[in-house]
Amino acid sequence: DIQMTQSPSSLSASVGDRVTITCRASQDIGSDLGWYQQKPGKAPQRLIYAVSSLQSGVPSRFSGSGSGTEFSLTISSLQPEDFATYYCLQHNSYPLTFGGGTKVEIK
């Protein structure tokens, strides 16, 4: 199985801050990585697919980068609606595996 190690597990930030979340895969997954945002009591929502492609409707302050085993999600200027938990997901091979999640909280 491919393990996805996500860091940090939580962070506190202020509106307007630049925030970066990272995911490390236990083996090369090419560009088969996506990012999801989950708000309390809600289903996750797609943010980014194929490492860096934004889903339709996702604000441009979100961006993704990386390849192989190291990936990151960056929010360039944190907005109030961005406080949520973020997950990476690898779909290079079964079983599909998620990172452990990063909870972004208000400082």
Added chain:
Amino acid sequence: QLQLQESGPGLVKPSETLSLTCTVSGGSISSSSFSWGWIRQPPQKGLEWIGSIYYSGNTYYNPSLQSRVTLSVDTSKNQFSLKLRFVSAADTAVYFCARWQYGSGWHWGQGTLVTVSS
């Protein structure tokens, strides 16, 4: 607009079988462009992929659950289903059904909480 809706009992007794159905509207389940899956989330924890199924019937399961899980598709009802046998308290979670499209990712249902308790 694609919508997925989970349905099934919210309470299951230990050692029994958890059965959930996902009804798909706004799109056909009989498309080779997609697969259909189940993902769960224990309370206050992260996401775990359970398994995926194609309309052809091909299935892929999480090895940690493979011995207890069966996914199936009913194209006549535009539904797919999950059965998880011999449940325990560790199977208490919100269960999400979702559609997978390569190049786009998971489109999720709203999720349903299943509690395993006597």
